[in-house]
Amino acid sequence: MAGSWNLKDRAKAFSFLKNGDSSPDISDLAEPPLPLPDLKNLEKPKITVIDYSDLSYHEAEAKDVTECFRFKDQPTVTWINIDGLHQMDVLENLGACYGIHPLVLEDILTDQRPKIEDYDDYIFIVLKMLYYEESEKSPEDDEEGDDLGESSLDMDQVSIILGPNFIISFKEKEVDVFNPLRDRLRTAKGRVRKQGADYLAYSMIDAIVDHYFVIMEKLGERFEDLEDAVVSDPEPGILPTIYNLKRDMLFLRKSVWPLREAISKMQRTDSHLVTEATKIYLRDVYDHTIQVIENVETFRDMSSSLLEIYLSSLSNKLNEVIKLLTIISTIFIPLTFLAGVYGMNFRFMPELESPWGYPAVLIFMLLVVVVMLAYFRKKDWI
Numbered sequence: 001m002a003g004s005w006n007l008k009d010r011a012k013a014f015s016f017l018k019n020g021d022s023s024p025d026i027s028d029l030a031e032p033p034l035p036l037p038d039l040k041n042l043e044k045p046k047i048t049v050i051d052y053s054d055l056s057y058h059e060a061e062a063k064d065v066t067e068c069f070r071f072k073d074q075p076t077v078t079w080i081n082i083d084g085l086h087q088m089d090v091l092e093n094l095g096a097c098y099g100i101h102p103l104v105l106e107d108i109l110t111d112q113r114p115k116i117e118d119y120d121d122y123i124f125i126v127l128k129m130l131y132y133e134e135s136e137k138s139p140e141d142d143e144e145g146d147d148l149g150e151s152s153l154d155m156d157q158v159s160i161i162l163g164p165n166f167i168i169s170f171k172e173k174e175v176d177v178f179n180p181l182r183d184r185l186r187t188a189k190g191r192v193r194k195q196g197a198d199y200l201a202y203s204m205i206d207a208i209v210d211h212y213f214v215i216m217e218k219l220g221e222r223f224e225d226l227e228d229a230v231v232s233d234p235e236p237g238i239l240p241t242i243y244n245l246k247r248d249m250l251f252l253r254k255s256v257w258p259l260r261e262a263i264s265k266m267q268r269t270d271s272h273l274v275t276e277a278t279k280i281y282l283r284d285v286y287d288h289t290i291q292v293i294e295n296v297e298t299f300r301d302m303s304s305s306l307l308e309i310y311l312s313s314l315s316n317k318l319n320e321v322i323k324l325l326t327i328i329s330t331i332f333i334p335l336t337f338l339a340g341v342y343g344m345n346f347r348f349m350p351e352l353e354s355p356w357g358y359p360a361v362l363i364f365m366l367l368v369v370v371v372m373l374a375y376f377r378k379k380d381w382i
Contacts, residue, residue, distance in 0.1 A: 045084035078166040108159040114259040125160040128255035177211040234313035
């Protein structure tokens with residue numbers, strides 16, 4: 001992903017936290033994918049704070065992570081969201097203030113499978129937020145009538161710390177699927193302002209899972225377009241698109257399958273941080289996760305079927321070409337025989353001396369062609 005370091009860089013940066021260095025020198029790390037002049041912007045994460053209750057609401061963007069500490073012991077619910085994981089001292093200060101285990105901080109920095117871990121005082125949740133990206137068509141594609149384009153799934157890991165009265169979420173990108181949830185908090189719509197932090201965590205999980213259905217819908221439309229293209233005109237350019245979809249299905253399956261186990265674990269937890277009322281809503285999210293998994297398996301089967309249909313269509317197309325060439329060759333076999341017979345240089349061939357010999361042979365050849373074509377038509381070979 002653009003603007004992110006690899007896992008080795010993050011792990012090396014996290015080692016500075018363990019050694020007590022809160023401001024590691026960026027030159028000690030491996031070069032990130034972007035040029036070094038842009039790192040100044042990447043080092044500054046965007047920190048937003050939403051503090052609310054049934055009767056009050058406060059939203060602000062914090063310039064420094066220490067501004068979030070005053071919300072820790074307040075009776076209201078606080079949602080601290082951090083976009084960008086490049087400044088290590090932010091994690092260190094948050095971990096010290098909210099008592100987050102160093103292993104949790106390390107998991108936030110590294111790529112993890114979806115999971116839920118109970119640490120008594122808080123619950124650590126890891127989810128995969130998926131995005132569906134589709135490239136724009138070029139004018140050449142429009143002229144050729146190719147409307148398939150290129151698409152791919154992109155992923156952003158979302159790490160959530162659920163406490164008694166706070167939520168801390170960590171993401172790499174600013175773009176997310178939580179904007180409708182923020183609007184509900186601002187306008188006090190629904191019951192999210194009347195519930196605790198566990199209901200907010202459920203709402204975040206539900207938003208991510210519901211976005212999977214949006215991806216499923218777009219993938220379904222793409223499968224329909226591909227199926228029509230494969231059956232009507234199986235061009236060679238369709239094959240990379242099919243393999244691209246199969247890769248997306250594998251990527252989606254790896255992101256969704258562990259989520260079922262994680263939500264089930266959170267639903268059955270004995271932690272005091274998750275109320276019985278919220279567990280009922282988690283049961284609904286679990287059902288949605290099962291539906292997503294079933295759709296993923298269906299799409300995986302469809303991608304395999306598309307590949308088989310594509311190969312079969314190409315084989316049928318090749319068979320049609322071979323059949324046409326075979327018919328042409330079969331027609332020319334007797335013509336070649338006749339031309340070979342009368343092309344021999346013998347002196348005593350009566351037909352060679354006849355003034356009607358040449359046109360007679362041509363008429364006979366034409367008659368042979370007509371008879372063979374009529375026979376092929378009768379057999380439905382042409």
